[in-house]
Amino acid sequence: NTIHALLGRNGAGKTTLMQVLTGQEFETSGTVEVFGAAPRENAAVLSRVCFVKESQRYPDNFRVTHALRAARLLFPNWDAAFAAQLVEEFALREKQLIKRLSRGQLSAVGVIIGLASRAPLTFFDEPYLGLDAVARQLFYDRLLTDYSEHPRTVVLSTHLIDEVSDLIEHVVLIDKGKILLDEDAEALRDRAVTVTGPGSAVEQFVAGRPELHREQLGGFLRVTVTGAPARPVGTDLEFEPVSLQQFVVRTTQSHGPQHNDGPVGAGAGRRESS
Known part of the structure; x- marks a missing residue:
């Protein structure tokens, strides 16, 4: 149930x-x-x-x-x-x-x-x-x-x-x-975090972590990573929780652009409504 x-x-x-x-x-x-x-x-x-x-x-x-x-x-x-x-x-x-x-x-x-x-x-x-x-x-x-x-x-x-x-x-x-x-x-709600800060500091923090999304904001970098990393104290990094919707969207995007190459069941080669 x-x-x-x-x-x-x-x-x-x-x-x-x-x-x-x-x-x-x-x-x-x-x-x-x-x-x-x-x-x-x-x-x-x-x-x-x-x-x-x-x-x-x-x-x-x-x-x-x-x-x-x-x-x-x-x-x-x-x-x-x-x-x-x-x-x-x-x-x-x-x-x-x-x-x-x-x-x-x-x-x-x-x-x-x-x-x-x-x-x-x-x-x-x-x-x-x-x-x-x-x-x-x-x-x-x-x-x-x-x-x-x-x-x-x-x-x-x-x-x-x-x-x-x-x-x-x-x-x-x-x-x-x-x-x-x-x-x-x-469990998914606590799976990812978005880190924002100076590019070099963010790169150092996210090194080796699975990334879902990244974007450059001038000299700043904003990266969404999975896992529950320890957050360092006394840095210029900002941490934001990732909503379930954001996590789902980023996870889907990380698997590439949309195209149909064999949906589940009998719908192969056919688009469906949702």
Whole structure:
């Protein structure tokens, strides 16, 4: 029971990975097991999995209430009272036609289904698209509260890393279809530091340390290094903590420019939405 952040730039393979794990794509090599079994066309597995897609499609005549009724039939742990509460909090009406909803309202429908499903394994693929800051915070608050009361595994794909940094317990970072990080979020928060000061002093301090980023500022140098180095006393060096978002960005950048050379699963040679 953990809230995982699935991170990576556009085209990294995040959506493809989630599609493979939820039985919607075939893996191109290896084996995939969810709850100890292959997920594809496996009702016993898929009844315990909820996948909230960034671009979920509904029949043209569907209203919000139809989507909620369908979810009730799909998910054994469905909480209708919680869903009704969320509909009100996100300012939706159950009789609204889904095809007439705004981008943010459509995202809210997905968020409601994902939360109220209480599925043991829930995937949210960029669920915040179109949601304003207030609605996004409502999602984060309800997710954290309900997760505390009903522990389960949540996988959250997002680019808004700083916004969710207080929620996530584990980070998986992928780029070009490869896993760069698969670690506890708390450990990553203390992994790197940015050092700024006179060029020669900074060079001496960072010598031999793995670098994530460096930039020249006139006669000064600013370098981000990994590890938790002892900070010398009585020097002209300045030290800044590196946020989780900065660490993820710098780690990704350190592995080169973006290009697709074989994303995870069935998406090889094809760009994907996130």
